[in-house]
Amino acid sequence: MSFNAQIELPHPPDDSISSLSFSKQTDHLAVGSWDNSVRVYEVTSQGQAQGKAMYTHRAPVLSVCWNEEGNRIFSGGVDNTGLMFDVATGQTIQVAQHDEPVKAVKWINMLHTGVLVTGSWDKTIKYWDIRTPSPIATVQLPERCYTLDACYPLMVVGTAGRHILTFDLAKSPLVFQDNVSPLRMQTRVVACSRDKSAYAVGGVEGRVSISYMEQKDNNNNYSFKCHRQDSALNKKDQSLVYSVNDINFHPVHGTFSTCGSDGSAHFWDRDGRMRLKSFDRAAAPISCSAFNRTGSMFACATSYDWHKGFSGMTGAGGLNKVTIYAIKDEDVRRRVTRR
Incomplete structure (x- = not known):
C-alpha cells in the first residue's frame, strides 16, 4: 500500500450507509445505503x-456482499428482495x-457450489441457488434476523430476543444450536473468526463477547467493554455507552475491528485480549466497516445509524462518507498469544 494514511471515496451515498463489502478478488468496494442504492468503487494502491x-x-x-x-x-x-448485479454486463x-x-x-461456497443465504425480519433464513427462482431450503428462526456471518462451515445468526444461532453447514444447513447471547442487551452484529474456531458478538451496550465453538475451549470465552466514554474530562466513569455497530476479522492475522455509534474504530487482539490501534x-457514528482481501485497506462508513431516532438526524448526524485507511502490518498483527 503506497498511499500514506487515508482517502475518502468520491460521490458518497445521499443517505445513511448500511453495509460495506470488498471484492474477494480485487480492491472494488460495494456500498449499500438507505438512499436505495448500491454503489461500486475501485480503490487503487496509489490512493x-x-x-x-x-x-x-x-x-x-440493508446488506451487500460479493461472490468468491x-x-x-x-x-x-x-423491498423484501435480494438482487444480483453482474459486474461485467x-x-x-x-x-x-x-x-x-x-x-x-x-x-x-458449500457442497461444491455457491449458495446465497438471506436472513430476514420475517423470521426465516433462505438458501438460494441463483439459477432457480425458489429457495432450495428455508430455516424458521425463533425471531427476526438482525445479523448473519459465515466462514464455511461455520455460520452464526443473531436475532431479536438475544438468540445466537450457530450452524455447522458441513453437517446440515437446516440444524442449528440456539444459544442465549453472552451480552445482556440487543445484538447488533456477529462475526466469525477466520479460523472458524470462534465468533464475536457486539451489542447496543458497548460490549463485545468472544465465544469458542469447541466445548473444551469454553473456559476461554470472555467479554469486554468498548465504545464507551467518560461523562466529563475529570471523570473515569465510562458512563456514556454506545452501540457496537460492526465487527470484522482481519483476513490474515485473525485480529478484529470494531466500530460504533461513538464515531470510533479500534483493532483488537482476540488472543492477547488487548487493543492494538x-x-x-x-x-x-461509524455505521459499518470492512477489510479488503489482503487486509491492507480498512473502510469505515461515517453515517448516522439512527440510534437517537429521527431527532438525531441533525448537523453531523447527516454526514455520509466512506474513508479508506492504509493499514500497516504492525497495526493488526497479534502481540500476545494466550495458552
Missing part, C-alpha cells in the same frame, strides 16, 4: 478511488424474495 457502477433497489439497502469470483454483487433491502436481476425486509445477505474519533 486513487473512483465510482465504477451503481444499481438500485425500490427501498433502502468477484464478478457478482448481492444485496438485500427493505451491468445487469441486475432479482434472486431472492422474503415476506419482510432482507436484513443480511451472504455468499457461501484506535482511529481518531469521527464527527458522526
Whole structure:
C-alpha cells in the first residue's frame, strides 16, 4: 500500500450507509445505503478511488456482499428482495424474495457450489441457488434476523430476543444450536473468526463477547467493554455507552475491528485480549466497516445509524462518507498469544 494514511471515496451515498463489502478478488468496494442504492468503487494502491457502477433497489439497502469470483454483487433491502448485479454486463436481476425486509445477505461456497443465504425480519433464513427462482431450503428462526456471518462451515445468526444461532453447514444447513447471547442487551452484529474456531458478538451496550465453538475451549470465552466514554474530562466513569455497530476479522492475522455509534474504530487482539490501534474519533457514528482481501485497506462508513431516532438526524448526524485507511502490518498483527 503506497498511499500514506487515508482517502475518502468520491460521490458518497445521499443517505445513511448500511453495509460495506470488498471484492474477494480485487480492491472494488460495494456500498449499500438507505438512499436505495448500491454503489461500486475501485480503490487503487496509489490512493486513487473512483465510482465504477451503481444499481438500485425500490427501498433502502440493508446488506451487500460479493461472490468468491468477484464478478457478482448481492444485496438485500427493505423491498423484501435480494438482487444480483453482474459486474461485467451491468445487469441486475432479482434472486431472492422474503415476506419482510432482507436484513443480511451472504455468499457461501458449500457442497461444491455457491449458495446465497438471506436472513430476514420475517423470521426465516433462505438458501438460494441463483439459477432457480425458489429457495432450495428455508430455516424458521425463533425471531427476526438482525445479523448473519459465515466462514464455511461455520455460520452464526443473531436475532431479536438475544438468540445466537450457530450452524455447522458441513453437517446440515437446516440444524442449528440456539444459544442465549453472552451480552445482556440487543445484538447488533456477529462475526466469525477466520479460523472458524470462534465468533464475536457486539451489542447496543458497548460490549463485545468472544465465544469458542469447541466445548473444551469454553473456559476461554470472555467479554469486554468498548465504545464507551467518560461523562466529563475529570471523570473515569465510562458512563456514556454506545452501540457496537460492526465487527470484522482481519483476513490474515485473525485480529478484529470494531466500530460504533461513538464515531470510533479500534483493532483488537482476540488472543492477547488487548487493543492494538484506535482511529481518531469521527464527527458522526461509524455505521459499518470492512477489510479488503489482503487486509491492507480498512473502510469505515461515517453515517448516522439512527440510534437517537429521527431527532438525531441533525448537523453531523447527516454526514455520509466512506474513508479508506492504509493499514500497516504492525497495526493488526497479534502481540500476545494466550495458552
